[in-house]
Amino acid sequence: MADTRVTFCGVTFKNPLAAASAEPTLNAANMKKCIDAGAGAVIAKTMTDSPAMRELTQRAKWRFLNARHEVCHGKVPRSFSLYSRSGLALEPPEDFMKEITETVAYARQHDAQVIGSIASTTLDGWVDLGKQMEDGGVPLIELNFGCPHPKLMPGVRTGMNVGQDFDYGCEITQKVADAVKVPIIIKVTPQVTDLVLFSDMLHKAGARAVTLTNRFIGFVPDIETGKPLIYGKAGVGGPWTKPLTLRWINEVRCALGDKLDITGTNGAYDWRDVVMFIMSGAHIVQMCSAVMCYGYEWLTKQVAGLETFMDDKGYATIDQMLGIATDACMEYGDMPHEKAGVDQEKCINCGMCLKVCFADAMQQGDESVYVKEENCVGCGGCLSVCPVTGTIEMQQV
Numbered sequence: 001m002a003d004t005r006v007t008f009c010g011v012t013f014k015n016p017l018a019a020a021s022a023e024p025t026l027n028a029a030n031m032k033k034c035i036d037a038g039a040g041a042v043i044a045k046t047m048t049d050s051p052a053m054r055e056l057t058q059r060a061k062w063r064f065l066n067a068r069h070e071v072c073h074g075k076v077p078r079s080f081s082l083y084s085r086s087g088l089a090l091e092p093p094e095d096f097m098k099e100i101t102e103t104v105a106y107a108r109q110h111d112a113q114v115i116g117s118i119a120s121t122t123l124d125g126w127v128d129l130g131k132q133m134e135d136g137g138v139p140l141i142e143l144n145f146g147c148p149h150p151k152l153m154p155g156v157r158t159g160m161n162v163g164q165d166f167d168y169g170c171e172i173t174q175k176v177a178d179a180v181k182v183p184i185i186i187k188v189t190p191q192v193t194d195l196v197l198f199s200d201m202l203h204k205a206g207a208r209a210v211t212l213t214n215r216f217i218g219f220v221p222d223i224e225t226g227k228p229l230i231y232g233k234a235g236v237g238g239p240w241t242k243p244l245t246l247r248w249i250n251e252v253r254c255a256l257g258d259k260l261d262i263t264g265t266n267g268a269y270d271w272r273d274v275v276m277f278i279m280s281g282a283h284i285v286q287m288c289s290a291v292m293c294y295g296y297e298w299l300t301k302q303v304a305g306l307e308t309f310m311d312d313k314g315y316a317t318i319d320q321m322l323g324i325a326t327d328a329c330m331e332y333g334d335m336p337h338e339k340a341g342v343d344q345e346k347c348i349n350c351g352m353c354l355k356v357c358f359a360d361a362m363q364q365g366d367e368s369v370y371v372k373e374e375n376c377v378g379c380g381g382c383l384s385v386c387p388v389t390g391t392i393e394m395q396q397v
Protein backbone atom coordinates (compact mmCIF):
# COMPACT_ATOMS: atom_id res chain seq x y z
CA MET A 1 0.00 0.00 0.00
CA ALA A 2 1.13 3.54 -0.80
CA ASP A 3 3.00 5.46 1.89
CA THR A 4 1.12 8.76 2.43
CA ARG A 5 3.67 10.19 4.85
CA VAL A 6 5.23 13.52 3.94
CA THR A 7 7.84 15.75 5.51
CA PHE A 8 7.03 19.44 5.68
CA CYS A 9 9.36 21.94 7.39
CA GLY A 10 11.25 18.98 8.84
CA VAL A 11 8.11 17.58 10.51
CA THR A 12 6.62 14.25 9.42
CA PHE A 13 2.89 14.07 8.71
CA LYS A 14 1.10 10.72 8.38
CA ASN A 15 -0.73 12.12 5.36
CA PRO A 16 -0.75 15.48 3.55
CA LEU A 17 -4.35 16.38 4.40
CA ALA A 18 -4.77 19.16 6.96
CA ALA A 19 -7.90 20.76 8.37
CA ALA A 20 -7.35 24.48 7.67
CA SER A 21 -7.62 27.13 10.36
CA ALA A 22 -11.34 27.97 10.59
CA GLU A 23 -14.50 26.94 12.43
CA PRO A 24 -13.77 23.18 12.08
CA THR A 25 -10.68 23.90 14.23
CA LEU A 26 -12.33 26.49 16.51
CA ASN A 27 -11.46 24.69 19.76
CA ALA A 28 -10.06 21.42 21.13
CA ALA A 29 -13.35 19.56 20.69
CA ASN A 30 -13.53 20.46 17.00
CA MET A 31 -9.85 19.78 16.37
CA LYS A 32 -10.19 16.33 17.95
CA LYS A 33 -12.97 15.57 15.47
CA CYS A 34 -10.63 16.44 12.58
CA ILE A 35 -7.97 14.19 14.09
CA ASP A 36 -10.51 11.38 14.60
CA ALA A 37 -11.52 11.79 10.95
CA GLY A 38 -7.94 10.96 9.96
CA ALA A 39 -6.46 14.36 9.04
CA GLY A 40 -2.68 14.36 9.11
CA ALA A 41 -2.79 17.78 10.76
CA VAL A 42 -5.06 20.46 12.14
CA ILE A 43 -4.27 24.14 11.92
CA ALA A 44 -5.91 25.73 14.92
CA LYS A 45 -8.25 28.68 14.48
CA THR A 46 -6.04 31.79 14.53
CA MET A 47 -5.24 32.94 18.07
CA THR A 48 -5.31 36.73 18.36
CA ASP A 49 -4.85 39.62 20.76
CA SER A 50 -7.32 41.71 18.75
CA PRO A 51 -10.68 41.99 20.57
CA ALA A 52 -12.31 43.18 17.32
CA MET A 53 -11.22 40.02 15.47
CA ARG A 54 -12.46 37.81 18.30
CA GLU A 55 -15.78 39.62 18.47
CA LEU A 56 -16.35 39.25 14.72
CA THR A 57 -16.51 35.48 15.19
CA GLN A 58 -19.47 35.97 17.55
CA ARG A 59 -21.29 37.49 14.55
CA ALA A 60 -19.97 35.02 11.95
CA LYS A 61 -22.22 34.43 8.94
CA TRP A 62 -21.92 32.31 5.87
CA ARG A 63 -23.88 30.93 2.96
CA PHE A 64 -23.10 28.19 0.48
CA LEU A 65 -23.90 29.54 -2.99
CA ASN A 66 -24.65 27.69 -6.22
CA ALA A 67 -22.94 28.41 -9.55
CA ARG A 68 -25.30 31.38 -10.10
CA HIS A 69 -24.21 32.73 -6.71
CA GLU A 70 -27.63 32.20 -5.16
CA VAL A 71 -28.01 30.70 -1.69
CA CYS A 72 -28.18 26.87 -1.77
CA HIS A 73 -31.05 25.11 -0.05
CA GLY A 74 -30.33 21.45 0.56
CA LYS A 75 -27.60 19.76 -1.44
CA VAL A 76 -24.52 21.91 -2.00
CA PRO A 77 -23.11 21.28 -5.49
CA ARG A 78 -19.42 20.74 -6.26
CA SER A 79 -19.37 24.10 -8.05
CA PHE A 80 -20.25 25.98 -4.84
CA SER A 81 -18.88 29.20 -3.44
CA LEU A 82 -18.60 29.81 0.26
CA TYR A 83 -19.48 33.44 1.02
CA SER A 84 -18.52 34.03 4.63
CA ARG A 85 -17.55 36.43 7.31
CA SER A 86 -15.83 35.22 10.45
CA GLY A 87 -13.15 36.58 12.74
CA LEU A 88 -10.41 34.73 14.58
CA ALA A 89 -10.39 32.48 17.68
CA LEU A 90 -13.10 33.39 20.18
CA GLU A 91 -11.03 33.20 23.36
CA PRO A 92 -8.21 35.56 24.38
CA PRO A 93 -4.77 33.93 24.07
CA GLU A 94 -4.43 32.86 27.71
CA ASP A 95 -7.67 30.85 27.40
CA PHE A 96 -7.17 29.66 23.82
CA MET A 97 -3.77 28.18 24.73
CA LYS A 98 -5.61 25.62 26.90
CA GLU A 99 -7.39 24.44 23.74
CA ILE A 100 -4.03 24.14 22.02
CA THR A 101 -2.27 22.17 24.75
CA GLU A 102 -5.22 19.80 25.08
CA THR A 103 -5.21 19.21 21.32
CA VAL A 104 -1.43 18.76 21.15
CA ALA A 105 -1.67 15.98 23.76
CA TYR A 106 -4.53 14.32 21.87
CA ALA A 107 -2.72 14.61 18.54
CA ARG A 108 0.37 12.90 19.98
CA GLN A 109 -1.75 9.86 20.84
CA HIS A 110 -3.19 9.78 17.31
CA ASP A 111 -0.09 10.35 15.19
CA ALA A 112 -1.37 13.76 14.05
CA GLN A 113 0.20 17.22 14.11
CA VAL A 114 -1.18 20.49 15.45
CA ILE A 115 -0.06 23.67 13.75
CA GLY A 116 -0.61 26.89 15.71
CA SER A 117 -1.92 29.98 13.93
CA ILE A 118 -1.46 33.52 15.21
CA ALA A 119 -2.37 37.11 14.28
CA SER A 120 -1.61 40.28 16.18
CA THR A 121 -2.11 43.98 15.58
CA THR A 122 1.35 44.96 16.88
CA LEU A 123 4.91 43.87 16.19
CA ASP A 124 5.53 42.88 19.83
CA GLY A 125 2.17 41.12 19.89
CA TRP A 126 3.20 38.79 17.03
CA VAL A 127 6.32 37.83 18.99
CA ASP A 128 4.39 37.30 22.20
CA LEU A 129 1.76 35.11 20.52
CA GLY A 130 4.50 33.15 18.75
CA LYS A 131 6.26 32.40 22.05
CA GLN A 132 3.02 31.35 23.75
CA MET A 133 2.24 29.03 20.85
CA GLU A 134 5.70 27.49 20.98
CA ASP A 135 5.35 26.93 24.73
CA GLY A 136 2.10 25.09 23.97
CA GLY A 137 4.12 22.39 22.21
CA VAL A 138 3.18 22.88 18.55
CA PRO A 139 5.89 21.86 16.06
CA LEU A 140 5.06 24.66 13.58
CA ILE A 141 3.45 28.10 13.72
CA GLU A 142 1.49 29.72 10.89
CA LEU A 143 1.37 33.53 10.82
CA ASN A 144 -1.94 34.68 9.38
CA PHE A 145 -1.12 37.49 6.92
CA GLY A 146 -4.07 36.51 4.79
CA CYS A 147 -7.35 36.99 6.67
CA PRO A 148 -9.37 39.27 4.34
CA HIS A 149 -11.70 40.84 6.93
CA PRO A 150 -9.35 43.30 8.66
CA LYS A 151 -9.19 45.09 5.30
CA LEU A 152 -12.84 46.02 5.85
CA MET A 153 -12.38 46.94 9.53
CA PRO A 154 -10.82 50.40 10.01
CA GLY A 155 -7.84 50.41 12.34
CA VAL A 156 -7.36 46.61 12.56
CA ARG A 157 -3.80 46.13 11.30
CA THR A 158 -3.54 42.39 10.92
CA GLY A 159 -4.30 39.63 8.39
CA MET A 160 -4.41 40.86 4.82
CA ASN A 161 -3.39 44.39 5.90
CA VAL A 162 -0.04 42.86 6.82
CA GLY A 163 0.07 40.59 3.76
CA GLN A 164 -0.25 43.61 1.50
CA ASP A 165 2.59 45.45 3.25
CA PHE A 166 5.59 43.35 2.27
CA ASP A 167 8.13 45.29 4.38
CA TYR A 168 6.04 45.12 7.55
CA GLY A 169 5.28 41.45 6.88
CA CYS A 170 9.00 40.72 6.66
CA GLU A 171 9.71 42.72 9.82
CA ILE A 172 7.18 40.58 11.71
CA THR A 173 8.54 37.38 10.17
CA GLN A 174 12.09 38.20 11.18
CA LYS A 175 11.13 39.10 14.76
CA VAL A 176 9.05 35.95 15.26
CA ALA A 177 11.63 33.70 13.57
CA ASP A 178 14.30 35.12 15.90
CA ALA A 179 12.09 34.64 18.97
CA VAL A 180 10.96 31.03 18.49
CA LYS A 181 12.80 27.81 17.67
CA VAL A 182 10.00 26.10 15.75
CA PRO A 183 9.76 26.77 12.00
CA ILE A 184 7.32 29.46 10.97
CA ILE A 185 4.97 29.44 8.01
CA ILE A 186 3.47 32.58 6.51
CA LYS A 187 -0.10 32.38 5.23
CA VAL A 188 -0.44 35.03 2.55
CA THR A 189 -3.29 36.82 0.84
CA PRO A 190 -3.75 36.29 -2.91
CA GLN A 191 -4.79 39.95 -3.22
CA VAL A 192 -1.35 41.25 -4.15
CA THR A 193 0.44 41.42 -7.47
CA ASP A 194 3.53 39.32 -6.83
CA LEU A 195 3.59 36.39 -4.43
CA VAL A 196 6.90 35.14 -5.81
CA LEU A 197 8.59 38.37 -4.76
CA PHE A 198 6.91 38.29 -1.34
CA SER A 199 7.73 34.60 -0.80
CA ASP A 200 11.36 35.29 -1.58
CA MET A 201 11.41 38.21 0.85
CA LEU A 202 9.72 36.08 3.53
CA HIS A 203 12.25 33.29 3.02
CA LYS A 204 15.11 35.78 3.48
CA ALA A 205 13.37 37.11 6.61
CA GLY A 206 13.35 33.64 8.18
CA ALA A 207 10.15 31.91 7.05
CA ARG A 208 10.51 28.17 6.51
CA ALA A 209 7.34 27.84 4.42
CA VAL A 210 4.47 29.76 2.87
CA THR A 211 0.78 28.95 2.87
CA LEU A 212 -0.58 29.76 -0.57
CA THR A 213 -3.19 31.31 -0.13
CA ASN A 214 -5.98 32.71 2.03
CA ARG A 215 -9.25 33.84 0.39
CA PHE A 216 -10.49 36.80 -1.61
CA ILE A 217 -12.96 39.53 -0.62
CA GLY A 218 -16.19 39.39 -2.61
CA PHE A 219 -19.56 41.08 -2.92
CA VAL A 220 -22.81 39.32 -3.88
CA PRO A 221 -26.15 41.13 -4.33
CA ASP A 222 -29.45 39.29 -3.95
CA ILE A 223 -31.47 40.37 -7.01
CA GLU A 224 -34.82 39.60 -5.32
CA THR A 225 -34.27 42.02 -2.46
CA GLY A 226 -31.76 44.39 -4.05
CA LYS A 227 -29.61 43.97 -0.93
CA PRO A 228 -26.26 42.23 -0.45
CA LEU A 229 -26.19 38.69 0.89
CA ILE A 230 -25.38 38.54 4.63
CA TYR A 231 -25.51 42.37 4.81
CA GLY A 232 -22.37 43.20 2.82
CA LYS A 233 -18.93 42.18 1.66
CA ALA A 234 -17.44 38.88 2.79
CA GLY A 235 -14.67 36.42 2.10
CA VAL A 236 -15.31 34.27 -0.95
CA GLY A 237 -13.83 31.08 -2.29
CA GLY A 238 -14.67 27.57 -3.35
CA PRO A 239 -13.33 24.86 -5.62
CA TRP A 240 -13.27 27.34 -8.53
CA THR A 241 -10.35 29.22 -6.95
CA LYS A 242 -8.07 26.18 -7.25
CA PRO A 243 -6.31 27.11 -10.53
CA LEU A 244 -5.57 30.60 -9.19
CA THR A 245 -3.96 29.10 -6.09
CA LEU A 246 -2.07 26.44 -8.06
CA ARG A 247 -0.62 29.14 -10.31
CA TRP A 248 1.14 30.65 -7.27
CA ILE A 249 2.25 27.27 -5.97
CA ASN A 250 3.71 26.57 -9.40
CA GLU A 251 5.54 29.91 -9.56
CA VAL A 252 6.86 29.86 -6.00
CA ARG A 253 8.17 26.30 -6.48
CA CYS A 254 9.85 27.31 -9.76
CA ALA A 255 11.45 30.38 -8.22
CA LEU A 256 12.44 29.06 -4.80
CA GLY A 257 12.60 25.28 -5.11
CA ASP A 258 13.89 23.58 -1.97
CA LYS A 259 14.54 26.89 -0.19
CA LEU A 260 10.92 27.28 0.90
CA ASP A 261 8.35 24.58 1.65
CA ILE A 262 4.79 25.14 0.49
CA THR A 263 1.43 24.28 1.96
CA GLY A 264 -1.61 24.92 -0.21
CA THR A 265 -5.11 26.11 0.62
CA ASN A 266 -7.96 27.86 -1.21
CA GLY A 267 -9.75 25.55 -3.59
CA ALA A 268 -9.04 21.96 -2.49
CA TYR A 269 -12.40 20.20 -2.59
CA ASP A 270 -11.56 16.49 -2.64
CA TRP A 271 -8.66 14.02 -2.96
CA ARG A 272 -8.31 14.79 -6.67
CA ASP A 273 -7.62 18.40 -5.76
CA VAL A 274 -5.20 17.29 -3.05
CA VAL A 275 -3.28 15.43 -5.77
CA MET A 276 -3.32 18.54 -7.99
CA PHE A 277 -1.97 20.68 -5.14
CA ILE A 278 0.80 18.14 -4.48
CA MET A 279 1.67 17.81 -8.17
CA SER A 280 1.89 21.61 -8.32
CA GLY A 281 4.33 21.63 -5.39
CA ALA A 282 2.41 21.73 -2.08
CA HIS A 283 3.76 19.39 0.59
CA ILE A 284 0.60 19.48 2.65
CA VAL A 285 -2.88 20.59 1.60
CA GLN A 286 -5.33 22.43 3.84
CA MET A 287 -9.06 21.98 3.47
CA CYS A 288 -11.77 24.19 4.92
CA SER A 289 -14.88 24.97 2.82
CA ALA A 290 -15.60 21.38 1.83
CA VAL A 291 -15.40 20.29 5.47
CA MET A 292 -17.73 23.14 6.39
CA CYS A 293 -20.16 21.87 3.72
CA TYR A 294 -20.05 18.14 4.28
CA GLY A 295 -18.75 17.66 7.82
CA TYR A 296 -15.66 16.08 9.37
CA GLU A 297 -16.17 12.70 7.68
CA TRP A 298 -15.32 14.43 4.41
CA LEU A 299 -11.69 14.31 5.57
CA THR A 300 -11.86 10.54 6.08
CA LYS A 301 -13.12 10.04 2.52
CA GLN A 302 -10.37 12.20 1.06
CA VAL A 303 -7.57 10.36 2.87
CA ALA A 304 -9.01 7.07 1.58
CA GLY A 305 -9.39 8.50 -1.93
CA LEU A 306 -5.79 9.66 -1.94
CA GLU A 307 -4.54 6.21 -0.87
CA THR A 308 -6.59 4.47 -3.57
CA PHE A 309 -5.39 6.90 -6.24
CA MET A 310 -1.75 6.34 -5.28
CA ASP A 311 -2.18 2.56 -5.32
CA ASP A 312 -3.99 2.62 -8.67
CA LYS A 313 -1.40 4.86 -10.29
CA GLY A 314 1.61 3.18 -8.70
CA TYR A 315 2.84 6.16 -6.70
CA ALA A 316 4.65 4.60 -3.74
CA THR A 317 5.23 7.88 -1.89
CA ILE A 318 3.94 11.46 -1.81
CA ASP A 319 7.41 12.65 -2.83
CA GLN A 320 7.02 10.81 -6.14
CA MET A 321 4.13 13.18 -6.95
CA LEU A 322 5.52 16.33 -5.37
CA GLY A 323 5.79 19.14 -7.91
CA ILE A 324 5.86 16.83 -10.93
CA ALA A 325 3.34 18.87 -12.93
CA THR A 326 5.15 22.11 -12.14
CA ASP A 327 8.46 20.53 -13.15
CA ALA A 328 6.87 19.48 -16.47
CA CYS A 329 5.40 22.95 -17.08
CA MET A 330 6.67 24.43 -20.36
CA GLU A 331 7.46 28.04 -21.23
CA TYR A 332 5.08 29.49 -23.82
CA GLY A 333 7.81 29.62 -26.45
CA ASP A 334 8.68 25.92 -26.06
CA MET A 335 5.15 24.59 -26.45
CA PRO A 336 4.71 22.43 -29.57
CA HIS A 337 2.51 23.22 -32.56
CA GLU A 338 -0.52 20.95 -32.91
CA LYS A 339 -3.26 20.39 -35.44
CA ALA A 340 -6.69 18.81 -35.02
CA GLY A 341 -7.46 15.49 -36.68
CA VAL A 342 -11.02 14.17 -37.19
CA ASP A 343 -11.93 10.48 -37.21
CA GLN A 344 -14.65 10.69 -39.86
CA GLU A 345 -16.01 7.24 -38.94
CA LYS A 346 -16.83 8.50 -35.44
CA CYS A 347 -18.05 12.00 -36.40
CA ILE A 348 -21.83 12.38 -35.90
CA ASN A 349 -21.85 15.60 -37.91
CA CYS A 350 -23.41 17.64 -35.10
CA GLY A 351 -21.64 20.80 -36.23
CA MET A 352 -20.52 21.88 -32.74
CA CYS A 353 -16.89 22.13 -33.80
CA LEU A 354 -17.81 24.37 -36.73
CA LYS A 355 -19.31 26.92 -34.33
CA VAL A 356 -16.20 27.23 -32.19
CA CYS A 357 -13.53 27.26 -34.92
CA PHE A 358 -12.41 30.83 -35.45
CA ALA A 359 -9.55 29.89 -37.80
CA ASP A 360 -11.94 28.48 -40.42
CA ALA A 361 -10.19 25.11 -40.14
CA MET A 362 -13.20 22.90 -39.38
CA GLN A 363 -15.06 22.41 -42.62
CA GLN A 364 -18.39 20.78 -43.40
CA GLY A 365 -17.99 17.70 -45.64
CA ASP A 366 -20.78 15.56 -47.10
CA GLU A 367 -21.33 13.32 -44.08
CA SER A 368 -18.81 14.57 -41.52
CA VAL A 369 -16.52 17.49 -40.81
CA TYR A 370 -12.94 17.58 -41.96
CA VAL A 371 -9.93 19.77 -41.10
CA LYS A 372 -8.44 22.27 -43.52
CA GLU A 373 -4.93 21.77 -42.15
CA GLU A 374 -3.31 24.97 -43.42
CA ASN A 375 -5.84 26.99 -41.37
CA CYS A 376 -5.66 24.98 -38.14
CA VAL A 377 -3.64 26.58 -35.34
CA GLY A 378 -4.27 23.64 -33.01
CA CYS A 379 -6.18 25.60 -30.36
CA GLY A 380 -8.22 22.53 -29.33
CA GLY A 381 -11.56 24.31 -28.92
CA CYS A 382 -13.16 21.74 -31.26
CA LEU A 383 -11.91 18.86 -29.12
CA SER A 384 -13.57 20.34 -26.03
CA VAL A 385 -17.03 20.69 -27.58
CA CYS A 386 -17.09 17.45 -29.60
CA PRO A 387 -19.61 15.18 -27.83
CA VAL A 388 -18.08 11.90 -29.07
CA THR A 389 -14.83 11.18 -27.23
CA GLY A 390 -11.97 10.22 -29.52
CA THR A 391 -13.47 11.80 -32.67
CA ILE A 392 -11.16 14.80 -32.57
CA GLU A 393 -7.55 14.34 -31.46
CA MET A 394 -4.74 16.86 -31.40
CA GLN A 395 -1.57 15.82 -33.19
CA GLN A 396 1.85 17.42 -32.73
CA VAL A 397 3.44 18.72 -35.94
Ligand SMILES: Cc1cc2nc3c(=O)[nH]c(=O)nc-3n(C[C@H](O)[C@H](O)[C@H](O)COP(=O)(O)O)c2cc1C
Pocket residue numbers: 020021022023045046062082084085086087088089117144147187213214215235237238239265266267268269286287288289290
Ligand atom coordinates in the same frame (compact mmCIF):
# COMPACT_ATOMS: atom_id res chain seq x y z
C1 LIG B 1 -15.57 30.64 7.94
C2 LIG B 1 -14.09 30.67 7.69
C3 LIG B 1 -13.23 30.99 8.75
C4 LIG B 1 -11.86 31.05 8.53
N1 LIG B 1 -11.03 31.36 9.57
C5 LIG B 1 -9.69 31.41 9.39
C6 LIG B 1 -8.81 31.68 10.47
O1 LIG B 1 -9.20 31.88 11.61
N2 LIG B 1 -7.48 31.71 10.18
C7 LIG B 1 -6.98 31.47 8.93
O2 LIG B 1 -5.76 31.49 8.76
N3 LIG B 1 -7.80 31.19 7.91
C8 LIG B 1 -9.14 31.15 8.10
N4 LIG B 1 -9.96 30.82 7.06
C9 LIG B 1 -9.38 30.45 5.76
C10 LIG B 1 -9.22 28.92 5.66
O3 LIG B 1 -8.27 28.46 6.57
C11 LIG B 1 -8.78 28.47 4.25
O4 LIG B 1 -7.48 28.91 4.03
C12 LIG B 1 -9.68 29.00 3.16
O5 LIG B 1 -11.03 28.79 3.47
C13 LIG B 1 -9.36 28.36 1.80
O6 LIG B 1 -9.48 26.97 1.83
P1 LIG B 1 -10.76 26.20 1.20
O7 LIG B 1 -10.82 26.50 -0.25
O8 LIG B 1 -10.52 24.76 1.50
O9 LIG B 1 -11.96 26.75 1.92
C14 LIG B 1 -11.34 30.78 7.25
C15 LIG B 1 -12.20 30.44 6.21
C16 LIG B 1 -13.56 30.39 6.41
C17 LIG B 1 -14.45 30.02 5.27
